[in-house]
Amino acid sequence: MSKQYCFMFGEHPNPTKAILGGKGIGLADMTKFGLPVPYGFTITTECCHFGKDLPADVEKQIDECIKKLEEKSGKKFGDPTNPLLVSVRSGAAISMPGMMDTVLNLGLNAETREGLAKKTNNPRFAADSYRRFMQMFGNVVMEIEHDKFEKVLASVKSKHSRVLDTDLTTEELDEVIVGYQDLVRKEKGEFPTDPRVQLRMAIDAVFGSWSNPRAVTYRRLNGITGLIGTAVNVQMMVFGNTGDRSGTGVGFTRNPSTGEAGAYGEYLLNAQGEDVVAGIRTPHPITLMEQELPETYKELMAVFQLLEKNFKDMQDIEFTVEEGKLFMLQTRSGKRTAAAAVRIAVEMVEEGLIDKEEALMRIDADSIPQLLFPRLDDADKKNQKLLAKGLPASPGAAIGKLAFTAEEVVKRLAAGEKDLILAREETCPDDIEGMNAAKGIVTARGGMTSHAAVVARGMGKCCVSGVSALHIDADKQQMIVGGKTYGPNDFITLDGSTGEVFENKVQVVEATVSGHFQTILDWANEFRRLGVRANAENRKDAMKAREFGAEGIGLARTEHMFFTGNRIIAVREMILADQVEKREEALNKLLPYQRADFVDLFSVNEGLPVNIRLLDPPLHEFLPSTKADMKQMAEEMHISVEKVEHLCASMHEINPMIGFRGCRLGVVYPEISRMQIRAIVEAACECVEKNANYKFGGIEIMIPVVAHVKEVEILREVALDTINKVFAEKKQTKERIPYKVGVMIELPRACITAEEIAKVAEFFSFGTNDLTQTTLGYSRDDAGKFIPVYLEKNVYEKDPFQALDQTGVGELIHMAVERGHKGRSDIHCGICGEHGGEPSSIDFCHRAGLDYVSCSPFRVPVARIAAAQAAIREKRSKQ
Template sequence: MAKAKYVYIFGNKKADGDGSMKALLGGKGANLAEMTRIGLPVPPGFTITTEVCTYYYANKRTYPKELQAQVEAGVANMEKILGKKFGDLNKPLLVAVRSGARDSMPGMMDTILNLGLNDQTVIALEKASGNPRFAWDCYRRFIQMYGDVVMGVQKRPGEDHEPFEIVIDQLKEELFPGQHHVEDTKIDAEGLKELVNRFKALVKDRTGKAFPNNPWDQLKGAVGAVFGSWMNDRAMVYRRKYGIPSEWGTAVNVQAMVFGNTGQNSGSGVAFTRDPASGEKVFYGEFLMNAQGEDVVAGVRTPEPVALLKNEQPKAFAELEKVRKTLESHFKDMQDFEFTIEDGQLFMLQTRNGKRTGLAAVRIAVEMVKEKLITWETAITRVPAEQLDQVLAPVFDRAAVKAAKVIAKGLPAGPGAASGRIYFNADRAVLAAEAKEKVLLVRVETSPEDLRGMIAAEGILTARGGVSSHAALVARQMGKVCVCGASALHVDYANKILIVDGQEFKEGDYLSIDGTLGEVYAGELKTAASEIVQVLVEKSLDAKDSATFRNFKQLMDWCAKATKLLVRTNADSPDQTANAIAFGASGIGLCRTEHMFFEGDRIDAMREMILAENTEDRKKALAKLLPYQREDFIGIFKELKGLPATIRFLDPPLHEFLPHEGSLIRDLSEKIGVTPEKIAKRVAELHEFNPMLGHRGCRLGIAYPEISEMQARAVFEAAVEVQKKGIKVKPEIMIPLVGFPKELQLQIDVVNRVAQEVAKEKKTKLNYLVGTMIEIPRAALVADDIAKDAQFFSFGTNDLTQTTLGMSRDDSGSFLPKYGELEIIKKNPFASIDQTGVGRLMQMAVELGRKTRPDIKLGICGEHGGDPDSVKFCHRIGLNYVSCSPFRVPVARLAAAQAALSEAKAAKTAPKKKKK
C-alpha cells in the first residue's frame, strides 16, 4: 500500500504539483508549482497539503505520523538546491512559512518570514552577507512575526497599536528625538540589536515564555500557527462573507527566503498585470527598495508605483514586464503577483487571480475577449454577479464636488463615492453601523483585525499604505470605496481626532472620499447616479459613449445569448417598470397591488372599505379605489409593451391600513365622517397576535370576495384600454397564501366571472392566466392538486422561508449572527435560499406541479430572486424565471447566464451513457 503523500516540492524547474491542484495544494501552492513548471524564477520550497489541515482539526490538532519525515525531506531538497543548511552556523537556510487556501483570503491567515534565525544563526547570516544591518533587521522581523502569530503577543486594553510597533516607536523616539514618521530603514545595526533585545523581553513579558532558539521547533510552531489561523476570528468572518466552506482547510507553504532588505539594490513589491481598480491594461502595482514583502502589504510604509522601478532596477523591471505577459498568456486572467529582488536578481513568490472591483471585472472580461485571450462565454463567468452592484453604485454629484474643497489626496484604491461618520476603531465602527449610521473607517493603516469594521463601513481611509496594502486588497474585493496613503492625515487614536489641512475632525464627524480619484473632502457630499443608470434610467446621452457603459452593455448582450432562465422584476408602478425594462427585465414577476393603496386619497378610500359594516358599503368604498388601481395598471401595461405582468391580489392583513394612534384616528374620523370610537373598535377587532399567519392573502378574498372582484375588474379594464392602443397585454393574476386547492378554486371563479363580464361589456377578448404563490409548506406538499387549477406557480420565498424554518424575518436578527458563527447555517436564509430545506420543498412543488400540468409556468418572486446563488439554484430546479427589484435585474441576468453556461459545461464533461 502506497504511503500518503502530504508534502509536494516546487522550485528549480521541478514541481510535484501543478495549477489544477488547488483543492489539495491551495491556491498559492498550486500556482507556485505552476510558475515553476513554466520556467519562472521561483525560490525552492514545499507545500503541506490541505489534507493535513483536515487531519489536524479532526485529530485534536495533531499530525499524520508520516508528515515529519516528508517535511525533513522537503527541507533537505531546499538545502541541496541552495547549498545552505537549516540551522547551520556558517550558511544558514532561512524559510518563509505562509498559508494558502483554495480561494484567496488576503491577510486573513498568518505568515512568518525569516524563520531559522536565533542568536547564533544571525551572526552566521551577518558574516555570510557581510551586512550586519540586514542580518539584524531579519532577526527583529522574525521575532515580531513569530511573537505575534505563534506565541500570541496580544494588545492590552487601551493599546490601539500592536505591541511590537509601540516598542519600535519608543526606540525611534530615543534615537531620533522630535522627528515624526521616521522609517524603519533609518535604524542602524546597533539600533536593531537593541530592538531584538526589547522584542525578546516583550515576548517574555506578554507570554511568560522565552523566544525559541531551535529552528526545527520554530518550524513546527509556525506550521501549527498557520493551520491554527484557519479557524481564527477574522478568517471565519471572511469565509462567512464569501461562502468559503470551513472543511476546505488551508495548505502551508514553506519556501526558501529571498531577501529584499539587503540594501538599496534589493526590494520587494506587489504588482498586477492590469489595474485592479479600473481594469485598464497597464502594469500596476508598488514596490519598496530595501524592504521585505510584508512592508508593502501591511501598509507600514507607503510604496512607490511599480513604473518607477524602471529607474531603480532597469534589468529587473524588464524581466518583470516579461513575467507580466507570460502570466497573463498562461493563466488567461488578470494576475496579482509578489516579487522580491535580491541584489538585482528577480524572484517570484506568488501569483493568483487578482481581486478586482466590479468596474474592473467587467472591463477586463470584455477586453480579454477582444484580445482573444478568452471566449465571450468565459467572460460571463469571470464577473462575480454580485459585483455588478458596484458598477451601478452612485458617484459624487459633479456640482457638489465643484463646490467642495479637497482636504487631502491619497491613492485611489477602491472606486466610487462614500460619505459617512468617521470612526478610528473597528469595534466602534461596527456599533455605529448597527445603529444605522453611515460609517467611514479611518486608520493609520488597517490590519486583518479590522475586518469587521471594514465590512461595516461605507468606505475606508488610511494615512499610510498603498494600492496593494491590506486595506486596498480587501476593499476592492468587498466593493468598498477606499483611499490609501493619504499622508496629510494625522490620526490621534488616544483623543479620537483626525487633523488634516489645519482642521480637526472628531469621531462621528462627516467626511467624504472619492476612491476613483483618491480625494478626501470635509463634510457630506451629495451623490449622483452611475453612468449606467444615467443612460438607462435617466436617459442621459452624455454617458452613452463612456467605456463603462459600452462594456456593461456588451456583457449584458452576451448574457442574453447564454441564458435560459428569464429575469422579471418586482414593480408596483410605471416608473419602476420602466427602470427594470431598461435593465433588460422580461416582464413583471410581482406587482404588489396593496402598494397602490397607500398614495394620496387612496388610503382614505381603503380605510372606508375596511370600516364598512356591510357588503354594500364595502362595494361603495371599493368603487372609489377602482379608477386609481385601473390607472396604475394602464401605466404599467404601457411600459411593458406586451411583456407579461404577474399581479398579486391583496396580501397584507387589513389592520396595516388603519391608524393606531389617537391623533391619527381623530384625523381619519374628520376626513371620512366615522366616529373615533368606531374606528378604534374596528382596529381592536382586526388586531391579530400573529398577523403573518392570520387573516391575509386569499383568506381576505374569500371572506370579502368584493375585494377580489374590484381588483380583477381594474386589471381587465386596464387591459382593454391598453389593447385599444395596439399594445398587447398579458396579465397573470396571482392568488396569495393558498394552501388548500379549494381556496384557489373559489378565487379563480371570481376572476373568471369578472373577466367574462368585462369582455362582454367591452366587446373584446381577454388573454390572461390565473395562478398562485407557493409560500407555505402545505402548498408545496399538495402542489399536484393545486396545479389542477393553477396555470402558474410563483414561489414567495420570503414567507416560505419563514413558515418552513419557523423563523421571523424581522425578529431572527438577534440569533442568526450566532448561528452563522457556529456554522449552524452557512448563509442567512433570508438573503440566500436555504437549498436543503426550503429548496427541497420548492423542488417537490416543481415536480408535483409539472406531473399534473406539464406546461405550468414556474417562477420566484421573493427577494431571493436577486441573489446570485439563489438564481443559480432556481435554474437547476427548472424554473422559467426569477423576479427581483429593478436595480438587481442585471445581477440576476448575469447569474442566470452563468448558471446556463455551468450546466452546458457539466453536460459536455459528463460521462456518456452506454447504449444498451
C-alpha cells in the same frame, strides 16, 4: 508506505488547489515554468485538521524536505556560519488576503544573525532581519499584541529622531532587539532560539490561523465553504531589505480597480513583503522601477506576460529583488472590482485568450450591484471642499460620518446609526468586521496593494488609501487635515475612482448600463434560458427595471400602492367598515388610484408580461395605531373614536403572518378582489383607448397565499366574472387584452396539491420568502436572533432567507413544478421572492425547470448573468 503530505515545489504528481492551496500550486507552476522561484516545499491542506498534533510521519517528511532544501540552497538550517532562513506562509485553495498568518526570516538567533552578517558583509541587514523576525514570530506565534512591538520600535525611532524604519542604524536596531527581548520575556518568557523549535511552532501557528476569528469572519462574509483548511509553504528566504539594489513588490498583470491592460502594482526598495501589503510605508508605482532597476524591471515584465498568457487570467504576483536578482514568490488569479472583472473578461475575449462562455463564468454575479451604485456628481464636486487626495484603491462613492476603529463602526451601527466611513492610519486583518460594515474606508498610509485596498476591492467597498495629508488619531477619535479637526459627527465623502476626499456630502447621480457592462449583459442573453423579470409597482422602478433589461414585471405588490397620499385613509375605511355597502364605498375611492397605477405599469411594459398580485399582507399593517390616526378615522367614518378603537381591537391576530390575509380576504370579502381586478382591466382598456396599436405582453392576475384548490376556484370565478363585465362595458376581448389567472405558491400544502391547483390556475409564481417561513417554521422578522448562530454552527451554509434552502424548500418547489405540469402541461412557473436575485438560487431555478425569475430592479443584471452561468454550467456538466 505512509501517505505523503509534504512536497517540494513542482513535485506533486497530481497538483490541485484543494490539496496544495492557491499559493502552493502557484509556486509549483512557476517552478515548472522555470521561473526564478526560491526553493521550498508545501505541507498539504490535509494536515490542517491535525492542528498542533502533527503525526510523526508528517514531522519526518518535514525534516526530509528541510534536508532537500539545504541541498538545493547550499545553506544549512540553524548553521551559524552559513544559515538557511525560511518563510512559513499560509495558502488556502481560495485566496483570503491577510486573514491567515505568515512568518519571515525564521531560523535567526544571536549566532545565525552574526553568521548572516558576516556572510553578506551587511550587519545592518542582519540586524534588521532579526528584529523583523522577532516581531513577526512574537506576534503570530507567541500571540503578543502587534502594537506592543510597535511601541518599542517607535520609542527607539523617537529617541534617535528617525522617521522611517530604514533610517535606523545597526546600533539602533540592536536597541529595538533588546526591547523586543524584554517584551517577550515579560509577556511569554524566553524567545525560542532553536530553529527547529521555531519552525515547528510557526507551522502550528499557520495551520491554527485557519480558525482565527478574522479568517472565520472573512469566509463567512465571502460565502467560502467546503474547504478542508490551509496549506503551509516553507520557502528559502530571499531578501529585499539588503539595501537600495533590493526590494519587494506586489504586481498585477492588469489594473484590479479598472481592468485596464498593462502591468500595475507597487514596490519598495530596501524592504520585505509585509512592508508593502501592511501599508506601513506608502510604496512607489511599479513603473518607477524601470528607472531604478531597469534590467530587473524588464525581466519582471516578461514574467508578467508569460503568467497571464499561461493562466489566461489577470494575475496577482509577489516578487522580491535581492541585489538586483529577481525572485518570484506568488502568482494567483487576482481579486478585482466588478468593473475590472467585466472589462478584463470582455477584453480577453477580444484578445482571443478566452471565449464568451468563459468570460461570463469569470464574473462574480453577486458583485454586479457595485456597477449600479450611484457615483459622485462631477458638477457638485466642484462646489465642495476638497480635503485631500490619495490613491483610488477601490472605486465607488461613499458618504458617511467618521469612525476610527472597526469596533466603533460595529457598535455605532448596532446603536442605529447608518452610514459610517472607517478612517485609519492603516487597516490590519483584525479590522475585517468593521471594514465590511463601513460605507467606505480611508487610510493615511498604504498603497494600492495594501491590506485596506486589497480587502476593500474584494468586498466591492469604496476605498481611498495613502492619503498622507490626513493625520488620524483613533485614541482621540479625530482626523486632522489642513489644520482643521474632524470627529465622529462630521460627514466626509470619498471618491474611490479618483482618490479624492471631500468635506460634507457630495451629491450622487444614478449609474447607467453601457460599454463593457452592456456587452457582458448582451452575451448573457445569448446563453440564458431563464427569463428575468422585476418586482415593481411604480413607474420609476418599472422604468429602471426595463433599463436594466427586465422582461416584464414578475410581481407588482398592490398593497404597496396604498401607502401614499390619502389612499391610506380609504384603505383603513375599507378595513374598518362593518357593512358591505360601506366597504364598497371605500373601495370606490381606491379604484381610481389603483387604475392609474396599473396604467403606469402597462405603459412602461408595453409588449411585456405584467404580473399583479391581489392584496396580500395582514390587515393589521394598515390599521391606525396612534390616537391621532384613530381620531381622524372616526371623523372620516362619522363614528366615535371608541368605535374605531373597538374595531381595531377586534381585528387583532395572534399570528397575523399566517392569519387573515391573501386569498382569505378575497374569499371572505370578494368585493376587495373585484375592485382590484376591475382596476386592472379598466387600466388595460384605457391603454388600448389611448393607443390603438398598444400591444400587451400578457396580464397575469395572481391570487396569493393559496392553500386549497377551492380558494382558487372561488377567486378565479370572481376574476372571470369581473373581467367579462368590464370587457362588456368597454367592448374589449381577451384576444385584444390577453390575460391569465394564476396563483402565488407560498405554502407547503399548495406545493403538495399543485396538480389539483394547476387544473384551475394558469401559472405558478413561487413566493419563496413565505414558503421559506412556512416550511422552516421561522419568522423572517425574528430569525435574525438565531440565524447567525446557525451559520456559525453550520446548520445552514447561508441564511435561508437570502439563499434558497435547496434541500428543503427547494424540494417542495421541485414537487410543485412536476405536479403542476401533470395538472396543466403548459403551466408557466416563476419565482418572485427575494431569492430571485441571488445567484445560487437562480442556478437552482434553472435546474428546477422554472421559466423565469423575478427580483428587485437593481438585481436584474445579476439575475441575467447568473441565469447565463447556470445554462453554461449545465452544458459543461453534460460534456
